[in-house]
Amino acid sequence: MIKKYDIIGDIHGYGEELKSLLDKLGYKQDANGTYVPPEPDRMAVFTGDYIDRGRENFEVINIVRNMVNAGHARAIMGNHDLNAGLFHTLHPEKQKPLRKHDEKNVRQHQAYLDEHNADLEQGEKNIAWLKSLPVCLELDGLRFVHAMWDAPSLDCLRKAGIMLNDNTIAPDRWHDLEWQRQKPEQTPEFEAIELLTKGFEIQLPLGVSFMDGDGHKRKKARLKWWANPDKPDLMLHEVVLDVPPESIPDMRASDEIKNEIRRLQQLEGNTVFFGHYWQRGEHPTVETNSAICIDQSVAKDGHLAAATVTVEDGQMQNMEFTSVKSRPPFVPPPAKAVSAL
Numbered sequence: 001m002i003k004k005y006d007i008i009g010d011i012h013g014y015g016e017e018l019k020s021l022l023d024k025l026g027y028k029q030d031a032n033g034t035y036v037p038p039e040p041d042r043m044a045v046f047t048g049d050y051i052d053r054g055r056e057n058f059e060v061i062n063i064v065r066n067m068v069n070a071g072h073a074r075a076i077m078g079n080h081d082l083n084a085g086l087f088h089t090l091h092p093e094k095q096k097p098l099r100k101h102d103e104k105n106v107r108q109h110q111a112y113l114d115e116h117n118a119d120l121e122q123g124e125k126n127i128a129w130l131k132s133l134p135v136c137l138e139l140d141g142l143r144f145v146h147a148m149w150d151a152p153s154l155d156c157l158r159k160a161g162i163m164l165n166d167n168t169i170a171p172d173r174w175h176d177l178e179w180q181r182q183k184p185e186q187t188p189e190f191e192a193i194e195l196l197t198k199g200f201e202i203q204l205p206l207g208v209s210f211m212d213g214d215g216h217k218r219k220k221a222r223l224k225w226w227a228n229p230d231k232p233d234l235m236l237h238e239v240v241l242d243v244p245p246e247s248i249p250d251m252r253a254s255d256e257i258k259n260e261i262r263r264l265q266q267l268e269g270n271t272v273f274f275g276h277y278w279q280r281g282e283h284p285t286v287e288t289n290s291a292i293c294i295d296q297s298v299a300k301d302g303h304l305a306a307a308t309v310t311v312e313d314g315q316m317q318n319m320e321f322t323s324v325k326s327r328p329p330f331v332p333p334p335a336k337a338v339s340a341l
C-alpha cells in the first residue's frame, strides 16, 4: 500500500500562501470549498501554529479544519495554538485567564485577536478547535510533533491524565498547564508541554553568554536537536539556535551536547517531522533522516514549504519539497489596551 503525505509546517495566519501551496501541490476545492488531494491515499499533515502574525488567521483555521473534517488532512497543536487555548480559557477557581493578558502575550497574539474580537462567535469556535488538536501524531511509521519528540514528556502528560489516548489535552485539565514565567512555579506537566511544543535549551559552555532580543543576558540556547551528531568536527554554532554568531566561540560541540542530540533522535526507526524553528531558504534542509524540520519562515519574508513523503508498507520511500514565496511580513499596529476575555 503506497500512501503520500504532504507535510506542512507553521502557517501563522498566512492564508494566501497556504492556498497557493495547496494549489501547487495539486489540491482542488470541492463544491463546499474544501481542498481535496489530487489522488486517493494522499493527505496533508499540518504540524501546528496556524495563527498569530499574518492577517488571515480565520481563513487558515477554516481551510485546515474543513480538510480535517473531510478526512483530507490531520493537524496537530503548535505552541501558538496552545497559548491561544490558555489565553482564552479561565482557571475554574481563580477565574483568571490561564495565560496572562500582559503586554507581551497580547502583542504576540494581536493579529489573531483583531479577527477574534471582530467576530466573537466564530472566534470561540476557532479556539475550541485549536484546543481539540492532538499534541502529537503517528501515521504509517512517521511521527509528527510541533517542536520536539520527547518520550519522557509524552509519558509525563499521559500519566498525569492531562493527555488522553488520542493525544489531545483533556478538556477539564487545561488549568494544569497554566502559563508560568517563573521556574519555581512551573509544574513538570507545564515543562513537558513546553518541551514538546517549544523545544529544549542547553547550557552554553562556561563563560559563554549572549544578549537576547529583550536585552537579557542568556547562558542557555535553543538546541538544534535535529543536527547530525555524527558529523565530523560538528561545531557549537551548528547545534545552537538564535545566538548571534559573534557570541559563539569557535569550538566543537561537546560530547555532552552530541549525546543529548543522540538521545532525542532515538526514535525507534521512525522519522519525526516538526515545524516551529524558522529556517531560511526555499526548501527544508535534511540533516539526518530521523528528524526533519519543515518551516521556512513564512512570517519572516521566507517561504511556506511542504514535504511530500511517499510511504510504502510503513517505510519512507521518497521525499520531495514544494514551496511558495511569502508576502512581506505584516507589521501590526502598536498593541492595544489589554482586552477583556
Ligand SMILES: [Mn+2]
Residues within 6 Å of the ligand: 010, 049, 078, 079, 080, 146, 197, 275, 276, 277
Ligand atoms: Mn512554533
